[in-house]
Amino acid sequence: IVSAVLHRNTKEGALWVKLDAVGVASGGLFPWGRAIVTSIISTRAFADEGYTKFSKALCRPYALPTTWTGKAIVVVPPSRMHQLLTRPDKQIDSEITNIPGLVETVQMPFVISDPDIYQNTIHFDVVRKKMSKKDMQFFAPITDEEIGLAYEDIWGGSNEWKTINGWDACGQVIARTAQRILIGLPLARDEKLLEASRLYANAVLLGGALMNCFPPFLRKFVGPIIALRARYFRARCVSMLVPIITTRLRIFTAPKQADKVPDDFLQWMIEVAAKGGPEQLNATRIANRLIALMTPLIFATCYVFSHAVLDVHGSPDKEEFISGLYAECKDISEKHGGLGTVEAVDSLYRIDSTIRESMRTSDVAVTNLFRDVSAGKVNLGDGITVTKGVRMAFPTQNIHLDPEYYNKEPKRFDAFRFSRGFEGLDEAGLRARAQERELVVTPTLSFLPLGYGRHACPGRWFAAQTMKQALAYIVLNYDVELTGKPITRKALVNTMVPPVGTQIRIRRKT
Numbered sequence: 260i261v262s263a264v265l266h267r268n269t270k271e272g273a274l275w276v277k278l279d280a281v282g283v284a285s286g287g288l289f290p291w292g293r294a295i296v297t298s299i300i301s302t303r304a305f306a307d308e309g310y311t312k313f314s315k316a317l318c319r320p321y322a323l324p325t326t327w328t329g330k331a332i333v334v335v336p337p338s339r340m341h342q343l344l345t346r347p348d349k350q351i352d353s354e355i356t357n358i359p360g361l362v363e364t365v366q367m368p369f370v371i372s373d374p375d376i377y378q379n380t381i382h383f384d385v386v387r388k389k390m391s392k393k394d395m396q397f398f399a400p401i402t403d404e405e406i407g408l409a410y411e412d413i414w415g416g417s418n419e420w421k422t423i424n425g426w427d428a429c430g431q432v433i434a435r436t437a438q439r440i441l442i443g444l445p446l447a448r449d450e451k452l453l454e455a456s457r458l459y460a461n462a463v464l465l466g467g468a469l470m471n472c473f474p475p476f477l478r479k480f481v482g483p484i485i486a487l488r489a490r491y492f493r494a495r496c497v498s499m500l501v502p503i504i505t506t507r508l509r510i511f512t513a514p515k516q517a518d519k520v521p522d523d524f525l526q527w528m529i530e531v532a533a534k535g536g537p538e539q540l541n542a543t544r545i546a547n548r549l550i551a552l553m554t555p556l557i558f559a560t561c562y563v564f565s566h567a568v569l570d571v572h573g574s575p576d577k578e579e580f581i582s583g584l585y586a587e588c589k590d591i592s593e594k595h596g597g598l599g600t601v602e603a604v605d606s607l608y609r610i611d612s613t614i615r616e617s618m619r620t621s622d623v624a625v626t627n628l629f630r631d632v633s634a635g636k637v638n639l640g641d642g643i644t645v646t647k648g649v650r651m652a653f654p655t656q657n658i659h660l661d662p663e664y665y666n667k668e669p670k671r672f673d674a675f676r677f678s679r680g681f682e683g684l685d686e687a688g689l690r691a692r693a694q695e696r697e698l699v700v701t702p703t704l705s706f707l708p709l710g711y712g713r714h715a716c717p718g719r720w721f722a723a724q725t726m727k728q729a730l731a732y733i734v735l736n737y738d739v740e741l742t743g744k745p746i747t748r749k750a751l752v753n754t755m756v757p758p759v760g761t762q763i764r765i766r767r768k769t
């Protein structure tokens with residue numbers, strides 16, 4: 260059936276016939292069907308093969324079979340990346356969009372019933388307007404304070420070793436900090452809301468990965484069942500958020516009293532919603548928008564941050580990394596009287612390099628930066644045109660581990676890879692080479708975890724600043740050891756499954 264769909268006599272069928280495919284056997288029954296089913300556990304191997312054979316050797320796109328779309332996605336070679344990721348979404352001959360890929364990565368429609376939340380993404384505008392580089396001074400002292408309090412409450416102050424779940428412990432600190440920004444005090448510290456939002460984020464990630472193991476025609480049936488857990492936690496979050504949103508809406512519509520208007524994400528969200536018309540000023544809808552943002556704010560940030568903590572502490576070079584990080588954090592923190600300013604956080608170059616390196620080596624996904632053709636056709640060269648309904652992606656994980664871009668041991672986690680070359684320079688030397696620095700927030704064609712071009716992540720300055728503060732806090736205040744076996748990471752379809760069971764031993768430094 261799959262073969263017939265892929266090869267039917269349409270423009271799309273012509274595309275699949277023309278493209279080289281990976282993982283599809285040349286003989287036997289239902290080769291495409293078998294490749295699609297195998298993609299559940301072999302997407303990474305398929306992508307490795309496609310990268311070597313087609314992306315690198317021939318600079319050609321190839322078809323990657325996947326249960327996710329129930330057919331294949333077109334993996335575009337690095338040579339076409341700049342052009343495709345910087346072009347306007349709408350051109351005379353074609354229209355592309357990144358939204359379906361983002362939405363379907365976590366299968367949002369099964370979790371949130373109101374389609375306006377993911378079809379009309381006005382909450383993205385709030386991130387774009389209020390979370391740019393220039394806004395970081397506003398957030399720095401708030402996140403610094405919340406991170407410190409969160410560690411004290413969650414990781415504790417005991418000098419005795421205790422064993423905790425590393426993924427949960429990192430996630431709880433990030434969730435609390437993210438929530439402080441979203442809804443302010445006192446609700447941000449409400450234990451029940453914190454737990455529900457963190458479990459919601461986990462359920463969305465793991466549920467999405469699981470749902471994507473089923474092709475769309477089966478997903479219709481299993482999706483609602485798998486999504487029950489995420490729906491339950493979402494409903495709990497909504498019921499806790501609606502009262503505060505209702506109060507804020509009242510303040511918003513009342514005659515203005517400047518001192519009463521809070522300054523947090525929820526307030527900015529209400530202001531943007533008001534421009535969208537009265538139907539947007541609905542407390543449940545606003546709650547769902549905040550929850551939709553919890554996926555990047557809590558899940559993506561938690562994913563990256565937990566990996567950075569585990570990568571540093573699980574490295575054979577841990578001693579060297581930790582002592583280098585400690586020296587930097589202590590020096591900068593003493594110089595700036597803490598880490599609650601942009602100037603202080605921006606000076607944490609080794610910390611920045613550690614997080615960037617972890618994002619490079621511990622990718623969230625096998626392929627990423629999805630673009631669906633929504634109208635017309637996109638020409639990929641070599642006579643290959645992609646038509647409406649086809650999803651394109653980039654071989655991001657392969658690029659991140661390619662010796663052409665990372666010539667020194669590309670698979671090794673080398674925390675100071677991006678900072679080492681700048682050590683020992685005086686002020687003038689540092690200034691002269693400032694433009695050369697590759698930071699977490701600097702997307703390049705060989706560093707794509709935060710996107711590139713037109714839709715590069717607008718939350719990256721906030722995510723980077725918060726993760727840097729949170730990692731520096733651990734380095735300064737805790738001894739951490741990984742317990743159990745070394746972490747091995749596997750892909751489930753396109754998602755790299757995080758090590759949610761990893762245990763760590765921690766104690767407060769004396």
Ligand code: HEM
Pocket residue numbers: 357361382383386552555556559560563627628629707708709710711713714715716717718719721722
């Ligand atoms: C470390 C954590 C994060 C990672 C790894 C991450 C990753 C990404 C990536 C790869 C994209 C580009 C998608 C594409 O090109 O199609 C993206 C877009 C986006 N991110 Fe993030 N993100 C993170 C944190 C955040 C935060 C904290 C926020 C805001 C609260 C945020 C909000 C967004 C939004 C609104 C978009 C869509 C931009 C657009 O379509 O123009 N992200 N993110």
